[in-house]
Amino acid sequence: MKKYIVRNLRAIWGRAYPRVIAANREYSWLVADVVLPLLSVLSYGLLYKFLGAGIDFLGFAILGGAMSAFWVNVLWSMASQLYWERMGGNLSLYIIAPISLMSILFGMSLGGMLSTALRASATIFIGSIVFEIPFKTGNPVQLFLIFFLTLSSLYGLGMLLSSLYLIWGREAWHLSEFLQEPVYLATGMYFPIKFLGPVGFFSSLIPLTLGLDGLRQLLFKKGEIFGFLSVNMEILILVVLTIVYLFLAHFYLKKMERLARKEGKLTIRWE
Amino acid sequence: MGVIKRLFLNFKTSFFLGWKIESNWTDPFLFTIYSLAKPLSSSFILIIMYLIITRGKIGLTFPHLLIGNALHLYTANVLFGMAWAVVDDREFYETLKYIYISPVNLFIYLTGRGFAKFITTSVSVGILIFVSFTFFKLSLNPIAGWFIILPLFFILGVFSLFILGYLFAGLNFLIAKNGWFLTQSATGIFLLLTGAIFPLDVFPPFLRNIGYFIPQTIWMDGMRKILLGTGWNSFTKDMPILSLTKLLLIQNVVYFIVVTLFFSTSLFIARRKGLIDQKTLD
Numbered sequence: 182m183k184k185y186i187v188r189n190l191r192a193i194w195g196r197a198y199p200r201v202i203a204a205n206r207e208y209s210w211l212v213a214d215v216v217l218p219l220l221s222v223l224s225y226g227l228l229y230k231f232l233g234a235g236i237d238f239l240g241f242a243i244l245g246g247a248m249s250a251f252w253v254n255v256l257w258s259m260a261s262q263l264y265w266e267r268m269g270g271n272l273s274l275y276i277i278a279p280i281s282l283m284s285i286l287f288g289m290s291l292g293g294m295l296s297t298a299l300r301a302s303a304t305i306f307i308g309s310i311v312f313e314i315p316f317k318t319g320n321p322v323q324l325f326l327i328f329f330l331t332l333s334s335l336y337g338l339g340m341l342l343s344s345l346y347l348i349w350g351r352e353a354w355h356l357s358e359f360l361q362e363p364v365y366l367a368t369g370m371y372f373p374i375k376f377l378g379p380v381g382f383f384s385s386l387i388p389l390t391l392g393l394d395g396l397r398q399l400l401f402k403k404g405e406i407f408g409f410l411s412v413n414m415e416i417l418i419l420v421v422l423t424i425v426y427l428f429l430a431h432f433y434l435k436k437m438e439r440l441a442r443k444e445g446k447l448t449i450r451w452e
Numbered sequence: 453m454g455v456i457k458r459l460f461l462n463f464k465t466s467f468f469l470g471w472k473i474e475s476n477w478t479d480p481f482l483f484t485i486y487s488l489a490k491p492l493s494s495s496f497i498l499i500i501m502y503l504i505i506t507r508g509k510i511g512l513t514f515p516h517l518l519i520g521n522a523l524h525l526y527t528a529n530v531l532f533g534m535a536w537a538v539v540d541d542r543e544f545y546e547t548l549k550y551i552y553i554s555p556v557n558l559f560i561y562l563t564g565r566g567f568a569k570f571i572t573t574s575v576s577v578g579i580l581i582f583v584s585f586t587f588f589k590l591s592l593n594p595i596a597g598w599f600i601i602l603p604l605f606f607i608l609g610v611f612s613l614f615i616l617g618y619l620f621a622g623l624n625f626l627i628a629k630n631g632w633f634l635t636q637s638a639t640g641i642f643l644l645l646t647g648a649i650f651p652l653d654v655f656p657p658f659l660r661n662i663g664y665f666i667p668q669t670i671w672m673d674g675m676r677k678i679l680l681g682t683g684w685n686s687f688t689k690d691m692p693i694l695s696l697t698k699l700l701l702i703q704n705v706v707y708f709i710v711v712t713l714f715f716s717t718s719l720f721i722a723r724r725k726g727l728i729d730q731k732t733l734d
Contacts (some may be wrong), residue, residue: 213633220640232505359486362493374502402699
């Protein structure tokens, strides 16, 4: 048992390492991850400015743009990663290695969280300077909890989605494309989710919804006015979502792996 | 076989291939939902932002915003579709070298691939404009003789889209995996600098002037003028539609010559440097 745990810890480290070190070695990805969200942030920010919105709305858009980097990371570098690994021929190696697939995904998420956090910070930093956004200092414990739990549940959802990519071919690519803009809309990435009314309750299944809402309440002066639920309630729901998504990910990864073995999907390329 | 017939066959085949790559991964119903979800969602984000700030009041700027955003979908999709086809065929399907050695004109091949994107985007744009104008009870206020100038101006704009597509496809022949980033960034920059969702007047004069050199800026403002009766950038506001048409035509001719030369040169360099079958995305 002890050996198994050590092996899995090594697998976590082994998969997190390239996400942190190698990703930061490739400067073009670094620039891409900062510039692309920044372009959207600038566009939405300028639209708000043109419409005469208050400064906090510009801040909401900047925070949304920064957090969108995590969603993009979850979709393209977490959920669809197993599809890329299959294309690259690594997936079969992961399966035959004496480790859990969850450890591989956990390593990916740790590395992904860290490197994306750096990029998201750059988006917030540049966006705040361009639009001169004032931040308020909310409760630091709540701030930490809401940010940490948002990422935990979000990457748990990524692990759950990755199970689907074990058996899917080109649909995987399109599913990731499909889940980008509609999720930006449903989670209130660029506007407070309160304005979507009851739809917000369904959107809350995507952890970004409550995470963003909580962060906005804690970081901006008018955040509380546009808040959807109380921050404590949002923390509680995010705890539940984290547990549920991790449990479902564990269950479905096993199930989908069995199905993929049965249908011979683990080594198919260019499907 | 005549040259025109051969080029048409090239176009038809690449359009068919582009269409299949776009759509044959699922059934038509799911494909329709997929094709509509992305553009409709990004438009709804803008609509909600607008309604929040104006507290539900629909002002004169709203239809301008809707039309600009809908037309930007063409810029984003056709430009990305054509430029990405180079990376996709070269790195993912590894077929670019075979296309290159076959008797296919690459210029026409990319036109066909871009046209497949153009068709799918047209469906989204049509639905988007129809749904939003109907839902918000907006009316068009077209200028006199719109039925003649509208198709002409639209086609001129579509030409400019393809010219941009060739430019970025040409660039992608020369660069490695960063091609996707370049193309995506270009789409974002065009959203900013073409006045698609806000007038260019919000920018300092230097950036504003860059925007006016992009054909899509003139195209979007001209389309607004034809359909709504007014433009929304100060530079084009008082310009008659015929002047805008001439301006767009001149830009198209100039850019076409420059981009065609650039495209041929990139292809020549790519062949000399052995970049046509490079693989950098692994």
